Structures are given as C-alpha cells and as structure tokens.
Amino acid sequence: MRRGLGRLSGKVAVVTGGASGIGAAMCRLFAREGAAVCVADVNGVAGREVLAEIREAGGDAIFLELNVADPESVAAAVDTVAGEYGRLDVFVNNAGIGSQSSGDAAGWWRLLRINALGVAWGMREAIRLMRDGGGGSIVNTGSHAGLRSARAGVYGSSKAAVHTLTRYAALAHAPDHVRVNAVLPGNIYTPIHDLRRHEAIVRLMEGDQGAFSSEPMTHGDDPREARENLIEAFREIHPLGELATAEDVAEAALYLASDAASIVTGNEFLVNGGIMAMMLRDRLATAAQSAVVAALPPPDRRAVTAIVSANQATAAALVSRLEKAGHPAAVSPDPTCTDKSAVRTWLESVGPLAGIVFAARPDPGGDLFSQGPAEWADELAADFRVPWVLANAAVDVLPAGGAVTFVADAAGLTGAACSPAFGAANAALIYATDDLSDTMRQHGVRLNTVIAEATSSPAVVAGLGAPSSKEDLAEVVVTVMRESALTGLQVSLQTSHPFDRPML
Structure with a gap:
C-alpha cells in the first residue's frame, strides 16, 4: 500500500458503507494515512474484500457488520471498536441508498431510515465514545442533491435532513470537542446505482439476513454501454467537464477528518465539479x-x-x-x-x-x-x-x-x-x-x-x-x-x- 503523509496517524476511524464506492475509497485512503480503519457495512462479502486489501498492504483494519437502520446494530459496532481499540477518533456516516423504490410508503420510510436515521444513530454512538476520549471528528456524506435546485425527490429530502443534522450536532456537541461536517458529492457513478444491491438492501430490511451472503455487488449491474452513456451524460452537464471520483470525495473527507481541519465544524464541503453553481444560475435564467x-x-x-x-x-x-x-x-x-x-x-x-x-x-x-x-x-x-x-x-x-x-x-x-x-x-x-x-x-x-x-x-x-x-x-x-x-x-x-x- 502506497504510504500517505500520516494525516490520520494514530487515529481510529469507522466508515459506514465502507464495502464499496465512496466508502471503500475512504477506507483505503484513511488506512494509507495511518488510521486503524473499521470497515462497516451490511455487505460482508465486499467488506471483507476491502479489509483483506488493506491488510495485505500493511494497514490496520477490522470489519464490522453494521446495519445503519438498526440503532442496536450501530451501538454494538461502536462497542466493538471501543473493545478493540479503546478509542474512536473519526466516524464517517457514509452508508446510504438511492431512490429506486421510494414511490410507495414502504420505500419512502426505508429510504429515510437508512439515509437520515442511520446518520442520527451513527452520530449518537460516535459522540458517546468520542466525548469520553476528549473529542473527535464526524463526517456525514450528504449530497448536492440535498441542496435547493437539485429537485431529487424524497432522496433529496433525506440528504437535506442530513445537512441540517450536521449543523445541529456541530452546535450541540462543540462543547464536547466533537467536530461535525458533511461532504457533498455530486453526480458520481458508484454501486448505489446497482439494482442488485438495492434489492438486497430491501430484502435485508424485510428480514432476510442472508441478502448479502453470496457476491460482492460492487461493480454495478448495468450493461457497460448503458453505464458509460450515463457517465458521459453526467460529464457533459458539469462545468469542469469531468465527474468527481470516489477518490476525490475521499480526499475531501480526509481533510475534514484530520487535524488540519481542527477549527472546521458545521461545514458542507461540495465535491461536484461546479454543477450546483450552474444549476442556481439556470434557475434564475429560467424562472420566468x-x-x-x-x-x-x-x-x-x-x-x-x-x-x-x-x-x-x-x-x-x-x-x-x-x-x-x-x-x-x-x-x-x-x-x-x-x-x-x-x-x-x-x-x-x-x-x-x-x-x-x-x-x-x-x-x-x-x-x-x-x-x-x-x-x-x-x-x-x-x-x-x-x-x-x-x-x-x-x-x-x-x-x-x-x-x-x-x-x-x-x-x-x-x-x-x-x-x-x-x-x-x-x-x-x-x-x-x-x-x-x-x-x-x-x-x-x-x-x-x-x-x-x-x-x-x-x-x-x-x-x-x-x-x-x-x-x-x-x-x-x-x-x-x-x-x-x-x-x-x-x-x-x-x-x-x-x-x-x-x-x-
């Protein structure tokens, strides 16, 4: 594993949704920067692949089977971290689900329980341990879809809730020396678009504990041509002409997690190629x-x-x-x-x-x-x-x-x-x-x-x-x-x- 600059040296970090996409990129980068990384996910097959990759490169890591929609699962995972390392310095609430089936009441509630309540449970348990250890850093994965002009349905509403929860916790727990920030990715192709992954999450939420027991589901199920067409469509509407990668988002999260951001809290860090500025401009131009x-x-x-x-x-x-x-x-x-x-x-x-x-x-x-x-x-x-x-x-x-x-x-x-x-x-x-x-x-x-x-x-x-x-x-x-x-x-x-x- 290519060594970093030691920006998280000696720190213990948990990343939810760490088995794939943005979360996996965060786990790899945090490990390179010296953190002991806890890869937390419901997808045990893919999560253990990330774990093995980090360990083979000489990094310190463990896997936590964690369902963010279940507060008891989140509490148990943080207890495991406390037992294993005796401390917690960084907690990234990254796990999330797309809006593929949010049209009915069950899908509406499922999306809120994962995307918004999952962040609440993660912050609650992380703060409980961090304040005993003198403080720490929480990074929530929001989205530019949660900002006005994006119009992203209940998914966007769930991310807007995450942004406000970030501000709430930053204010409420500043006395505990816990910093709370959010990183807001823009259009990016990750396994959140994988219909197989989505259907497995639905089965898991309905009680099927073996929903993720067979394959990693980390590469998307779209035909290659369809995937490339979507990526190209995303690229064309971005002012910079390029999409952010999972690694770009991970770098932003690394800054917020590190001591370099020791005075930064309540912040929303956009990583979206300037598309939000363009959307706000176009909103004014087309208002009439x-x-x-x-x-x-x-x-x-x-x-x-x-x-x-x-x-x-x-x-x-x-x-x-x-x-x-x-x-x-x-x-x-x-x-x-x-x-x-x-x-x-x-x-x-x-x-x-x-x-x-x-x-x-x-x-x-x-x-x-x-x-x-x-x-x-x-x-x-x-x-x-x-x-x-x-x-x-x-x-x-x-x-x-x-x-x-x-x-x-x-x-x-x-x-x-x-x-x-x-x-x-x-x-x-x-x-x-x-x-x-x-x-x-x-x-x-x-x-x-x-x-x-x-x-x-x-x-x-x-x-x-x-x-x-x-x-x-x-x-x-x-x-x-x-x-x-x-x-x-x-x-x-x-x-x-x-x-x-x-x-x-």
Whole structure:
C-alpha cells in the first residue's frame, strides 16, 4: 500500500458503507494515512474484500457488520471498536441508498431510515465514545442533491435532513470537542446505482439476513454501454467537464477528518465539479418560464381552506385571519393522519376547497440521546409524511388555481435551538417545496412554504425587533395563498431581532 503523509496517524476511524464506492475509497485512503480503519457495512462479502486489501498492504483494519437502520446494530459496532481499540477518533456516516423504490410508503420510510436515521444513530454512538476520549471528528456524506435546485425527490429530502443534522450536532456537541461536517458529492457513478444491491438492501430490511451472503455487488449491474452513456451524460452537464471520483470525495473527507481541519465544524464541503453553481444560475435564467399558473383564476372566495396542524396556537391564528378576510376554514380533527385515503375523505367532506394549509407541530424536545426510533418515526410522520400525503392528495381534490401552503420551522435550515428529529423533519419538508410544487404545477395547483421562526413558542410581540408572532405568520400565509401567480416559493419569516452577544 502506497504510504500517505500520516494525516490520520494514530487515529481510529469507522466508515459506514465502507464495502464499496465512496466508502471503500475512504477506507483505503484513511488506512494509507495511518488510521486503524473499521470497515462497516451490511455487505460482508465486499467488506471483507476491502479489509483483506488493506491488510495485505500493511494497514490496520477490522470489519464490522453494521446495519445503519438498526440503532442496536450501530451501538454494538461502536462497542466493538471501543473493545478493540479503546478509542474512536473519526466516524464517517457514509452508508446510504438511492431512490429506486421510494414511490410507495414502504420505500419512502426505508429510504429515510437508512439515509437520515442511520446518520442520527451513527452520530449518537460516535459522540458517546468520542466525548469520553476528549473529542473527535464526524463526517456525514450528504449530497448536492440535498441542496435547493437539485429537485431529487424524497432522496433529496433525506440528504437535506442530513445537512441540517450536521449543523445541529456541530452546535450541540462543540462543547464536547466533537467536530461535525458533511461532504457533498455530486453526480458520481458508484454501486448505489446497482439494482442488485438495492434489492438486497430491501430484502435485508424485510428480514432476510442472508441478502448479502453470496457476491460482492460492487461493480454495478448495468450493461457497460448503458453505464458509460450515463457517465458521459453526467460529464457533459458539469462545468469542469469531468465527474468527481470516489477518490476525490475521499480526499475531501480526509481533510475534514484530520487535524488540519481542527477549527472546521458545521461545514458542507461540495465535491461536484461546479454543477450546483450552474444549476442556481439556470434557475434564475429560467424562472420566468415556470409561472404557468399565472392565468388561472383564483378559487371561489366562498370555498373552504382546510387546515391541518397539531400546533393549536398556529391553527387558531390561521382560522381567525381567514375568517376576518371572509374565507371559511375547517380544521382537521386528525392532524397527524398519514393514510392518504382517510386524508382525501376528510378533505372531500369539508366542501369545495380553496386551499390546504399544513403547519408543523411544536418541537417535542429531546436530543440525539433521548430521541429513539419511536420518537424519530413520530416526528417524521407528523412533520414530513403528513404534508407529503396532503400534497399528493391535493392534486385530486383542489381546483385549478387552488393552493397548498406549508408552514415549516427555521430550525430545518439552521439546526439550531431544536431537537434533531424536529430539525431533520423540517429540513426535509422545506426541501420538498421544489419537487412537489413542480409536480402540482402541472395540475394548476400552487404550493409554497412559509418558514417561520420558533413555531413551538411564537412570540406575542409582532414586528422587527422580535421573532415573528403567530399573527404575523397567519398574515403571510393568507397573503401567499391569495397570489394566484406564486408557486414554489420559500418565504422566511426570520426577523432581525437583536443578537444579545454582538460580534466584537
């Protein structure tokens, strides 16, 4: 093995999803740079191949059979690291799954459990060990698909959640001397495109413990010509004219993991050939072409606005503001229902609809250590699955010109002053504005998101100098709903209230 510069000399590193693709490249590079590497994956065949390669080259490595979707599996793996090495310096949450089957409810939840919850469990167990050892570095593999403009469906939402979780943990665990950063790959060809691998993960999640017992599945199952055509298509849309490789992403992760980045935390490191800058440019250039709903008539003022929210204060403010404007409102008796059939039945029962408003519920509170699988599932259902179901039902029940408005919390952007599950769910919801509004535009239905500050305890004082109140929020929601030409907006209500510790 070609020796590196010793940038991880003496450190112990865990890489989830380390059996193939980006994860395998990280394992090899970290080992060359002097780390004792723990190759962690559900794919034991491929993982042990990477392990053997590192050992044959003189590196120090072990294999950990780890299913990131199972918090007990993650805890057991970190316990093994503690027993083997007595410390943990670097933890890379790299394991993930593509969106091949996220169209149904089972696939939707499977993707979130692996891509988002897997990161939460990894950070929780890593921090538990790192803070006892004086600190460490966590690197999460996000994606440029999780940034606005990418429009990558629930996969993009899952990565947006990872980015907010990165910010959350960077802030919450800075006192523990744990740095938390994310590396964001762009278009890159890895085994995440391998349908056999995807189907094996599905079988594993459904209880087949032998799903990865036969072959490595590390090289993709596409015919060579199809694979090369996809790579060439990716290359043509990148400003640099080249795709990042797994090794390029590994180098970025190495920097974030090493002591060279000792002052870097809460960072998102893009490795994507400049395509995000191009997408943002093109978004502005083509914005005028997207306003196809401008000619649609606004809905009948007598039609009902359906309000779905477990935040009673926000729901009450919305009803008051709508009634003041002469618009009838109906509040859902079951604001956390995720059954599309039941949701549609209720929407149809309230009469002709003008629009639907969903508002995130208050933050239930908690941290990485107190929010377990039940709390995460509950939060993702209440503040991400519910609006997702509402948006999909809206195209069937709203007339052309109707509007759906989401009210999310700014915690989804910052990761600050919130529980991790609340921040992640709101991040996923805010991201979904682009995808869902694009789909609904084709049906003449508008969708916008209002991003409120501190929805859990809205201030009673309105105006600049204080966080926006629930009355401010209701005013903006009604204004946005009235504008028949607006769709795909993300409107922030974060105000310029004074910072109590001015920068010196």
